[in-house]
Amino acid sequence: xxxxxxxxxxxxxxxxxxxxxxxxxxxxxxxxxxxxxxxxxxxxxxxxxxxxxxxxxxxxxxxxxxxxxxxxxxxxxxxxxxxxxxxxxxxxxxxxxxxxxxxxxxxxxxxxxxxxxxxxxxxxxxxxxxxxxxxxxxxxxxxxxxxxxxxxxxxxxxxxxxxxxxxxxxxxxxxxxxxxxxxxxxxxxxxxxxxxxxxxxxxxxxxxxxxxxxxxxxxxxxxxxxxxxxxxxxxxxxxxxxxxxxxxxxxxxxxxxxxxxxxxxxxxxxxxxxxxxxxxxxxxxxxxxxxxxxxxxxxxxxxxxxxxxxxxxxxxxxxxxxxxxxxxxxxxxxxxxxxxxxxxxxxxxxxxxxxxxxxxxxxxxxxxxxxxxxxxxxxxxxxxxxxxxxxxxxxxxxxxxxxxxxxxxxxxxxxxxxxxxxxxxxxxxxxxxxxxxxxxxxxxxxxxxxxxxxxxxxxxxxxxxxx
Amino acid sequence: xxxxxxxxxxxxxxxxxxxxxxxxxxxxxxxxxxxxxxxxxxxxxxxxxxxxxxxxxxxxxxxxxxxxxxxxxxxxxxxxxxxxxxxxxxxxxxxxxxxxxxxxxxxxxxxxxxxxxxxxxxxxxxxxxxxxxxxxxxxxxxxx
Numbered sequence: 001x002x003x004x005x006x007x008x009x010x011x012x013x014x015x016x017x018x019x020x021x022x023x024x025x026x027x028x029x030x031x032x033x034x035x036x037x038x039x040x041x042x043x044x045x046x047x048x049x050x051x052x053x054x055x056x057x058x059x060x061x062x063x064x065x066x067x068x069x070x071x072x073x074x075x076x077x078x079x080x081x082x083x084x085x086x087x088x089x090x091x092x093x094x095x096x097x098x099x100x101x102x103x104x105x106x107x108x109x110x111x112x113x114x115x116x117x118x119x120x121x122x123x124x125x126x127x128x129x130x131x132x133x134x135x136x137x138x139x140x141x142x143x144x145x146x147x148x149x150x151x152x153x154x155x156x157x158x159x160x161x162x163x164x165x166x167x168x169x170x171x172x173x174x175x176x177x178x179x180x181x182x183x184x185x186x187x188x189x190x191x192x193x194x195x196x197x198x199x200x201x202x203x204x205x206x207x208x209x210x211x212x213x214x215x216x217x218x219x220x221x222x223x224x225x226x227x228x229x230x231x232x233x234x235x236x237x238x239x240x241x242x243x244x245x246x247x248x249x250x251x252x253x254x255x256x257x258x259x260x261x262x263x264x265x266x267x268x269x270x271x272x273x274x275x276x277x278x279x280x281x282x283x284x285x286x287x288x289x290x291x292x293x294x295x296x297x298x299x300x301x302x303x304x305x306x307x308x309x310x311x312x313x314x315x316x317x318x319x320x321x322x323x324x325x326x327x328x329x330x331x332x333x334x335x336x337x338x339x340x341x342x343x344x345x346x347x348x349x350x351x352x353x354x355x356x357x358x359x360x361x362x363x364x365x366x367x368x369x370x371x372x373x374x375x376x377x378x379x380x381x382x383x384x385x386x387x388x389x390x391x392x393x394x395x396x397x398x399x400x401x402x403x404x405x406x407x408x409x410x411x412x413x414x415x416x417x418x419x420x421x422x423x424x425x426x427x428x429x430x431x432x433x434x435x436x437x438x439x440x441x442x443x444x445x446x447x448x449x450x451x452x453x454x455x456x457x458x459x460x461x462x463x464x465x466x467x
Numbered sequence: 468x469x470x471x472x473x474x475x476x477x478x479x480x481x482x483x484x485x486x487x488x489x490x491x492x493x494x495x496x497x498x499x500x501x502x503x504x505x506x507x508x509x510x511x512x513x514x515x516x517x518x519x520x521x522x523x524x525x526x527x528x529x530x531x532x533x534x535x536x537x538x539x540x541x542x543x544x545x546x547x548x549x550x551x552x553x554x555x556x557x558x559x560x561x562x563x564x565x566x567x568x569x570x571x572x573x574x575x576x577x578x579x580x581x582x583x584x585x586x587x588x589x590x591x592x593x594x595x596x597x598x599x600x601x602x603x604x605x606x607x608x609x610x611x
Contacts, residue, residue, distance in 0.1 A: 064601070066608040208554070247560055308570065309561040310469075310553035346579060347471055353478030363478065378475045380468050384604070385597030
């Protein structure tokens with residue numbers, strides 16, 4: 001028997017698919033293992049790393065993006081390599097990775113919006129919120145998307161952090177946006193925006209809303225928009241009030257207080273109005289003969305307690321119509337299955353136990369395959385939540401490696417893997433290449449006092465790298 | 468955060484037992500799957516009770532004939548059932564208050580999983596840990 005991998009002569013070779021927070025935190029945990037020599041190759045289908053930190057986090061929340069400093073430290077480890085612009089399933093298959101690595105970790109995130117499942121959802125002017133987010137953040141795949149901002153009224157379905165981001169970006173003034181790293185094409189389009197009314201629609205009440213207190217406070221302090229909350233909707237129903245009294249949950253009490261305070265305030269005549277609605281669900285997206293969105297038909301909900309005491313919404317038979325020309329749905333992200341990797345349709349994640357990928361037939365772990373992040377647990381939590389999540393997976397990887405439960409790849413050396421990547425994707429982007437792009441973006445932003453001006457086309461990135 | 472989040476990385480489906488199976492068989496299942504409770508289901512897979520290691524220990528303290536008993540004799544019949552969309556905060560509160568350690572989860576009439584109070588505490592701990600981590604990072608960044 002050959003010696004177990006993890007020595008200087010025979011390092012444990014790990015492939016990480018997806019360069020977002022979960023992938024980096026996993027790499028960090030792996031490279032910190034004492035007494036084990038591990039090499040990490042990280043792949044991303046985009047030339048740029050950081051996943052949703054670059055392409056999801058809102059441009060007016062730069063501080064959150066400072067986590068990339070930690071990621072860059074991980075990447076500086078000589079046993080770490082980055083292969084950007086290399087797509088799993090297109091350039092490389094599971095079998096390719098199996099040939100070169102002892103362990104494979106999938107951290108591809110949750111890439112699509114869940115559908116609302118109501119008529120009219122696909123009318124012109126109705127969009128998944130994540131497409132808008134990807135567009136304003138300069139995701140190359142969304143570079144040529146169009147959002148018609150000539151309408152005066154828009155609704156966002158959902159009150160989670162993506163919904164709140166979209167509302168805020170729509171309500172920011174051009175001057176505010178011009179100080180951020182928002183994509184230039186989005187900045188230009190938003191400059192021309194004629195939106196006056198933006199609605200955020202919550203299915204449940206103020207006490208159940210997913211947004212955090214800092215997020216809602218930020219909405220109430222926008223220079224260009226008045227936050228409107230209907231006084232009757234800010235009042236808690238009897239069930240919510242009782243639940244809050246029992247739990248004494250301070251954060252929720254504060255949230256309700258902020259909302260009630262906003263409900264008491266009179267609008268001050270700012271150019272836009274952002275109205276936060278509760279206990280309503282769209283039942284239909286209404287359109288005109290041309291197939292363009294003209295409104296939403298909403299049903300009013302009421303709360304009921306389930307057996308476990310959780311409060312859920314159920315529809316009443318009261319309806320109302322909201323005239324809007326633009327609809328963004330943000331009722332949750334959903335994971336996309338990876339070719340050749342078992343998927344759990346119920347939860348929209350890779351079939352796994354504590355991060356070990358399971359075989360669907362036997363429910364036993366597939367040797368050497370793991371997962372972390374949203375594609376493991378579903379789309380919840382903040383960036384930092386991926387750290388304990390990745391730690392759990394890495395603990396399984398180390399335990400398995402110690403017990404010899406690893407794959408036995410035919411060509412477990414870094415050179416062979418690099419040759420394969422070069423053969424399949426000659427224009428792959430290394431970390432050094434990315435750092436060059438990064439420096440160029442930052443330099444492009446300097447004159448305008450912006451954190452950076454992003455490259456938004458792969459072609460532009462390649463040209464900048466003189467390829 | 469809701470129950471679905473916890474179930475997503477639990478992988479294995481619920482381990483069930485039939486009411487007429489013996490406690491000895493039940494114990495073997497608990498040991499084999501390294502778990503603390505079994506959902507008792509009828510022939511249509513509908514939950515009719517739950518039997519935990521505690522229930523068995525309690526009965527064993529009185530008589531050793533327990534091993535041959537049927538599961539239905541000691542199971543808890545009034546089972547609280549969770550739904551995937553139930554918020555973890557509410558579920559955790561109810562389980563703590565009512566001293567429930569295991570909660571079967573059903574969706575559209577089908578048993579889809581079981582969560583323990585330990586699963587919920589772990590999910591909440593990881594969530595808070597992540598939040599603290601992210602907040603600290605932002606605070607450090609805003610210092611001159």
